[in-house]
Amino acid sequence: MNAEAALEHLRAYCRGMPPVAAMQVEVEGYADGVLRLAAPLAANVNDKGTAFGGSLTSLMTVAGWGRVTLALDMAGEAAEVYVADSSIRYLAPLRSDLHAEARLAAGESFEDFLSTLRQRGRARIQVEAVVRLPDGGAAATLSGRFVAIAKR
Amino acid sequence: MNAEAALEHLRAYCRGMPPVAAMQVEVEGYADGVLRLAAPLAANVNDKGTAFGGSLTSLMTVAGWGRVTLALDMAGEAAEVYVADSSIRYLAPLRSDLHAEARLAAGESFEDFLSTLRQRGRARIQVEAVVRLPDGGAAATLSGRFVAIAKR
Numbered sequence: 001m002n003a004e005a006a007l008e009h010l011r012a013y014c015r016g017m018p019p020v021a022a023m024q025v026e027v028e029g030y031a032d033g034v035l036r037l038a039a040p041l042a043a044n045v046n047d048k049g050t051a052f053g054g055s056l057t058s059l060m061t062v063a064g065w066g067r068v069t070l071a072l073d074m075a076g077e078a079a080e081v082y083v084a085d086s087s088i089r090y091l092a093p094l095r096s097d098l099h100a101e102a103r104l105a106a107g108e109s110f111e112d113f114l115s116t117l118r119q120r121g122r123a124r125i126q127v128e129a130v131v132r133l134p135d136g137g138a139a140a141t142l143s144g145r146f147v148a149i150a151k152r
Numbered sequence: 153m154n155a156e157a158a159l160e161h162l163r164a165y166c167r168g169m170p171p172v173a174a175m176q177v178e179v180e181g182y183a184d185g186v187l188r189l190a191a192p193l194a195a196n197v198n199d200k201g202t203a204f205g206g207s208l209t210s211l212m213t214v215a216g217w218g219r220v221t222l223a224l225d226m227a228g229e230a231a232e233v234y235v236a237d238s239s240i241r242y243l244a245p246l247r248s249d250l251h252a253e254a255r256l257a258a259g260e261s262f263e264d265f266l267s268t269l270r271q272r273g274r275a276r277i278q279v280e281a282v283v284r285l286p287d288g289g290a291a292a293t294l295s296g297r298f299v300a301i302a303k304r
Contacts, residue, residue: 013199016199017198017199019206020204020206023171042170043170043174044170052171052172053217053234053235054206054209054210054214057206057213057238058171058207061209062206080200084242086240087239087240088237088239090237
């Protein structure tokens, strides 16, 4: 599947998950190994008028999950992707729409991941995600481990 | 404020936050230091028919935030509560409604937390949360650090 078809597939997944649809998550695009998602502040605001911590984490989790799903789709592999664990840091309040980016963690390789998945039917990979502040700094970061299990 | 009034306060907060309202979070009750929240699977389901990882984390984050907010309300302290960081483990798929519990981490003390808040206008505390499986095991766990900043 090419990148555009894989992105459309991801958009259909996002529309089909009620909590993700409620957050009004938009799949913005994919380039240079980075998947970009967005969500409006209004649907994700807390009692303080800033982005809700749960929404920041959900958006980063979907971005990480989407990054792995996209790679599998582009490689033609049918697998379920699960988040196994994650560490989140909330660094600064965000008062505007949410923009998340997800990429592989340093030192991770999709080639190794796909090779392990094909050999063992299961593989894991570490992903980094960030929600940006308007000035380019980080509002929140996530480091998460995702597991793919081949469909039989 | 007594516990019942503090719980009502928490319910109003949850209704007022769009992403929390979309998850249909219900404040079930508070007893023996443990705050209990719930949310229906239908509003929080993923593409695999199980609880969405982002919803598990959001519910545990709200539970932890609520536990701290409840303690401050009951102590008569006016402060904003923020999540500073968290670590999450996703342990087993959940195919039923979400039930979360939040309590102080072992060794943490609200007395010390309140005392620091009164002295310095700012304090932090570690909270543990879990979403249970129907058999009582854990579907997911969160360990999070929350910061309170006194309102002036």
